[in-house]
Amino acid sequence: MSEGLTIKSHKGPYSVFFNDELLANPEQLLDGQPNFIVDANVARLYSNQLSAVLNRSSTLVIDATEESKSIARIIPVIEKLVANKVRRDHGLIGIGGGIIQDITCFIASTLLRGMNWKFVPTTLLAQADSCIGSKSSINLGYTKNILGTFNPPNEIFVCAAFLETLEEQEVCSGIGEMLKVHAIDSVAAFDRLAADYDALRGDRRLLMAYVRQSLLIKKQYIEDDEFDRGIRNVFNYGHSFGHAIESATDFGVPHGVAVTMGMAMANRIAVLRGLLPERHFVRMRPALRKNYARFAATGIPLDALLSALLKDKKNTSSKLVLIFPTGEDAQIGRHEVVPDDAFRDQCQMVVGEMAA
Numbered sequence: 001m002s003e004g005l006t007i008k009s010h011k012g013p014y015s016v017f018f019n020d021e022l023l024a025n026p027e028q029l030l031d032g033q034p035n036f037i038v039d040a041n042v043a044r045l046y047s048n049q050l051s052a053v054l055n056r057s058s059t060l061v062i063d064a065t066e067e068s069k070s071i072a073r074i075i076p077v078i079e080k081l082v083a084n085k086v087r088r089d090h091g092l093i094g095i096g097g098g099i100i101q102d103i104t105c106f107i108a109s110t111l112l113r114g115m116n117w118k119f120v121p122t123t124l125l126a127q128a129d130s131c132i133g134s135k136s137s138i139n140l141g142y143t144k145n146i147l148g149t150f151n152p153p154n155e156i157f158v159c160a161a162f163l164e165t166l167e168e169q170e171v172c173s174g175i176g177e178m179l180k181v182h183a184i185d186s187v188a189a190f191d192r193l194a195a196d197y198d199a200l201r202g203d204r205r206l207l208m209a210y211v212r213q214s215l216l217i218k219k220q221y222i223e224d225d226e227f228d229r230g231i232r233n234v235f236n237y238g239h240s241f242g243h244a245i246e247s248a249t250d251f252g253v254p255h256g257v258a259v260t261m262g263m264a265m266a267n268r269i270a271v272l273r274g275l276l277p278e279r280h281f282v283r284m285r286p287a288l289r290k291n292y293a294r295f296a297a298t299g300i301p302l303d304a305l306l307s308a309l310l311k312d313k314k315n316t317s318s319k320l321v322l323i324f325p326t327g328e329d330a331q332i333g334r335h336e337v338v339p340d341d342a343f344r345d346q347c348q349m350v351v352g353e354m355a356a
């Protein structure tokens with residue numbers, strides 16, 4: 001078990017515990033009669049280990065789909081919690097990936113004017129990235145992540161055993177966010193992770209060391225800028241393009257994989273616009289490409305991609321706000337781009353190259 005982390009937030013400090021024994025002893029989660037929201041796949045795969053949680057009549061089991069985290073589908077979940085006589089001091093505990101996290105965090109922000117909540121991340125993406133940082137993001141119809149709050153959990157329990165059952169594409173999704181975080185940290189940090197890319201699959205200790213390191217890198221930024229008004233914006237690297245890819249492919253590409261494709265697009269467009277020396281694009285390409293290889297042939301309709309990019313909430317009224325690596329040290333930063341014909345041509349070229 002590795003040493004935990006403490007993260008500072010506007011609600012006070014909260015802790016990340018690395019607890020490999022959690023599945024052997026989930027009773028430790030039951031103190032205080034919490035209400036659980038559990039991913040349906042996790043409930044099925046871990047029905048024996050989590051029986052103490054799943055047998056509670058108040059536990060809600062929901063499908064982890066993008067539709068489930070739409071505001072319309074969250075209302076029935078709140079209705080069930082109210083019918084179960086939820087009280088503020090009971091607290092909520094989410095067990096699942098980023099979707100369950102977003103739902104639990106959003107409900108905990110608003111129900112009874114705010115409740116404590118805890119999170120047990122079960123995907124690599126949630127363990128290495130989304131579990132810290134306070135954000136909840138909820139969809140409105142097809143518009144992804146347009147509703148949200150800042151509300152950190154009180155405690156997070158990272159248990160590596162959950163990763164055993166993840167599908168390959170979900171492992172790639174988590175590694176995608178880890179590559180992003182390491183690229184933000186430094187050229188050397190990205191290159192180290194890229195060099196270990198193949199070894200990560202068979203070496204759980206190495207993988208968990210990078211999970212912890214990803215959280216440590218993210219910690220510096222979210223403690224400085226919890227509400228995402230400045231320096232934390234760099235964490236959107238790969239995300240403007242990534243969200244647009246998810247939306248244009250009807251969520252056919254997992255989030256963190258779309259982020260890897262988004263990073264590849266941002267890198268290439270940065271080179272085409274004279275912002276980034278080509279050697280950085282070439283340096284990062286093999287690891288990014290490996291991570292999105294099985295989705296490279298997914299058709300990304302250009303008009304749908306551009307229309308989704310135009311809806312990004314970071315944009316100003318006339319410009320796209322995109323995150324690019326720039327300069328000799330590939331520093332990640334914010335750039336405003338006019339969505340003109342030249343930009344459209346660049347996107348078309350890059351989408352074509354990625355599929356080739």
Ligand SMILES: NC(=O)c1ccc[n+]([C@@H]2O[C@H](COP(=O)([O-])OP(=O)(O)OC[C@H]3O[C@@H](n4cnc5c(N)ncnc54)[C@H](O)[C@@H]3O)[C@@H](O)[C@H]2O)c1
Nearest residue numbers: 041064097098099122123125126130135136162165166255
């Ligand atoms: N709030 C944030 O800070 C934040 C950050 C990043 C991403 N997100 C959101 O998170 C979502 C993506 O989350 P995610 O990638 O963690 O996955 P997810 O919650 O979408 O789950 C992916 C799939 O893995 C399954 N699953 C979960 N745990 C499993 C396990 N242990 N074994 C087998 N299958 C398991 C789920 O049932 C689902 O089918 C997106 O909606 C994204 O917008 C939120």
